[in-house]
Amino acid sequence: MDPATTIENLHEHIGNARDLREYLSTDLHRPRYHLLPPEGFFNDANCTIFWNGRYHVFYLGRMPNPNADEWLPVLDHSSSCDLVHWIHHPPAIKPLTDGSMPRGIYSGDAIENAPVPTLIYHVPGQGTCIATSGDNDLIHWTPSPENPVIPIPDEPREYHVFDPCAWYENGTYYALIGNKNSRAGYEGDATSLFRSDDCIHWEYRGPFYKSSRRWTDEVEDCACPDFFPLGDKYMLLMHGHRPYGMAHYYLGHYEDEQFYPEAHGRMNWQGGQLSGPETLLDDQGRRIFFGWIREARPWEKYGWASVMTLPRVLSLNKDGDLCIEPVPELEKLRINSYSQASVRVKADTEINIEAVSGDCLELQLDLTPRDATEFGVKVRRSSDGEEETAIAFSAIDARLKIDLTKSTLDDEVRYPRFTPQDEDDGERWTRSQEAPFKLAEGEPLKLHIFLDKSVVEVFVNSRLCLTQRIYPTRADSLGVSIFANGGEAILNSLDAWIMMPTIG
Template identity: 45%
Template structure:
């Protein structure tokens, strides 16, 4: 009996020890989570309402496979899981508040691909959400959703459905298999693959290759989908992260080149070919806007996101414990003249607080007017300006009281440009705004081929008799400026001073009148 009792006590003690070890592990996780959350909440540069990775340094952070399904916006995005390129997933019912879900696509033993790279979403002929993506060192791959919340996915056992041609293959040197997107037309699946620099066949600038299929498994190569024109893009550009969609009575191919960032063609889609008629950009030298993707929602709106790359050195990113920020969602449409219109979605108004209004504020030639009662690092400003005889009108944000830090938004009417000048945005020395290669702040300095460009300039013409309408969004280190619904410029800024929050107006060449000014503080939508 004694031996039995001793054994029973020993078993209980062992079990309690294991319980305590497990409990200690959970406690450590909880404490670490609290410590990380406190660090994030106290970080003056971490955005509070832009979509972000929930934790960790994400490089890359491309939006992928965006789709609206069963009343929800689904945003998939590039993350890294144990060193493998994967996709994260979040969903929202309002474009503002997001719920993060388990990782839907990563690399498992036996998968043919080494990493899950860029791709898009389509609804297959059976009505099931389907992802088409590039599997590194493998080819184009397919995955289908197992549930309407898009939580669980199954990769096609036939992957890669379009094999990357290797040396010795019959199709080697005929086409590239790289970043992809897909769509359905007249009961047939189509996919385009962008071009990968350095692979055969050699390309003269950006190009995409068209494939088609009846069943998503057996694909036929057709021909080049489009060929670029040197009047628009240099010969060293590629077509990566392609996103092809109808917009109004035209079609749009939005893509990145690794050297330039996000850009697009507007044109005709005829006879299984795309004929670009216009070219535009969403990033200019010194800007951070890189990979992109979009969806169409139940209101018929085309909504896009892009990765707004960090402009801080990799060491700083790793030390803070985070990176990976999307631009705010942008609603795309075509104007009456067939050019791109870019506007914020109405849903962002849900974040507005503490409304302030001013009107008929005269800004004299050469003056700088500091706004009274309007300041901060998380704001929306909406203003309409009668330019009068002014040749330039500008807004300075995140200004230190003594002017040692400031970021300048300038509309140069004579030159026809909209600028963000971040030359004095920060006293910190770890800022780098690279061009070419907008993502290059993360690159080791010894391999960089980029220059540090502090003035980003985008084309923007104010028409005769037209007022200037600016919508300016600040979210700590993110600045986005919309001008008359026709242009949008984005920048990352990192003021070092806690008091760099003032707002100032200025103009040159004549007086201007701010006919209306509205300002709101923006509520936080991020949990950390």
């Protein structure tokens, strides 16, 4: 027991904990089968690792600052043996409250293939730090007495010490440090390569790659980098702070300590909530992705915020493009299955699927456009359509859209187009998330949708996944319907399941 804790205030803490659990359980927008913090706020998936038969996910939770009326970022920790049921552990690394870490701990990574489980992370005002664990459950972590191993330089350098990631290869440690590099010709998103023989003494090697304005704008950055082999290529996955919060990536080749991008892709667009991505390699050789799903409502009065995506498997398809799929372990949550046979959806009509309703669902749909200009599915639909979220494919624009125009009656819910410093003369808020997406000749639209209270994840033909938060207010906003506009479409099949909760 903490020496400062007495029996009397221990009983008070128990009462407060019970009150908090009850308060959080009444929030109708709190997910039931996603990983999320037991309370409070978190951001960024960090330091994910498969170790001793368990999947470990670390993320930036918040702890009270005893020296100020504010919250300090702390490296929180959850783990699972099956990617479905999660348990919460004590914080892996807490910032010191002696004044040396006034802004807490920032993002980092688990060093892939390290001989000993090792975390590498950023401490504001200090630089890059490491910590190691010697127990099989990865509960106890010891920060290195040599921290910071890559200090923030006293004078400006071309590299920027910020979010790190690292890997161990042929007896050498490599680290990507920072989200920008100031060398001429490396404007835009960039990161810097460091190398070490002992993980303590690091040598700067230069910019790791060169971005191109045909793919990204100069204002974009390479925060929370994650670099790894994927199929016969390499992937550099990252978070972008501007012009709006996002996750994006490059595929390319890696040689002689340089990465050469060959393709660029995004994982969310204006109005979406995906950020802070991270991956791990499990014992089946799968590259498992996690990402931070942000809120679209002010979180302070609700007592919690942020959700982790469902685990996703990243791979390359036969064309060498990114393939994104939910982990099959989620199937164990399915109950009360329903299947819909093929049905024709006439032009400018909508068909309610009366047998399917709910706010914790898995849906699989196969649709053929015929001559429809727009078609798709509506979820969380009220009986009169006052609230609904439409997931639509536009054949004219070749775009997949989540239409948020009627997703809630709550005026506090807003989806920004840009960060405040990047706002233009247009509307500040958006009412949709839209992604470029093309169907090949004769290719059906295959939607794999997970609904979990306020979370919507839409996997599209295994090539794309849109991540969204919605906050319906009406108790009857549970319906599902199929629609077609400008022509007819065919619903080839629909399979639906209720998803069992994994948290209270």
